[in-house]
Amino acid sequence: MFADLKRILPETCVLIALGCLFGLTINHQLVLDAFSGRLTAQPSAIAEESGLAALPMPAMLDEVRQLVASGGIVVDARSPDLYTLGHISGAVSLPMAEIEVSLPDFVQQVAKERTIVTYCSGFGCPDSFDLGVLLLEAGYRDVRVFEGGFPEWRDAGLPVGGGEQ
């Protein structure tokens, strides 16, 4: 049953290598962006309609850490459930799903001069970008989007608030 293994094993390796090579070739830009931290959250319909002259700037993990250390406010665009399960330590919950309700309160409490970093679940989730656009529209001047979001923060072993996951 396994007599041909000597022939089958190299063929298997070639097969796997070919598949990987094919995938890497097609998606090389995505991989380069992911590993250099240049990935930005995708603007969705809201962002495209906004017609803002300036869009929120992307921020990488290290920048986000520095911004937090220098008094920036981190804003979580995910659902309240996900926020409760775990969030970037010190982040304010501002779910995109109920933004009409929560944004006025936020605007009242947070000065327009503060630096704001938005995030959501990483991997192309659009909410952090959309929230960034809304905050710019609301008059905030320095708004950044942390594309890696909660997964990248958590995986880097940085402080997390909220319940156990």
Added chain:
Amino acid sequence: MKRLEVWLYHLCRLILAAVFIYAGSVKMNDVVAFAGHVAAYQLLPYSSNYLVAVTLPYVEFLVGMLLLLNSRVRPALLTIGGMTLVFMLALVLVLLRDLNIDCGCFDPGGGQGVSAWGALLRDVGLMVLVVLCWWLRTRTSDGESAER
């Protein structure tokens, strides 16, 4: 008897081909979303999830095509067996850590699919098909001069 085995072999082969061509192509369509599913397992650092997401669907698709074409069947089966073992290990870790996630086995866009237990059971089924297919392939190709 021999004829039944040949028939059964082709059935196993085509089922596996269909499963993996489907699994590969739906994930190729939305690599970024699939990276998110891989990240939900919390096994890899952030950027590495993208590496898995850009390679795995293409390997799945390739082995599916080889099975469909009835070519390099045993290397393809060995690859599927290896991948399925890794999937099962990942699912066991999910169960041990009590994570409530979508397995990301198929369509990355389609919300909550089956539970980790369901996915694990499905992987056991796939493993049975792989072993059966391998065994039948070896039996039916005995005596044939050149197996391709």
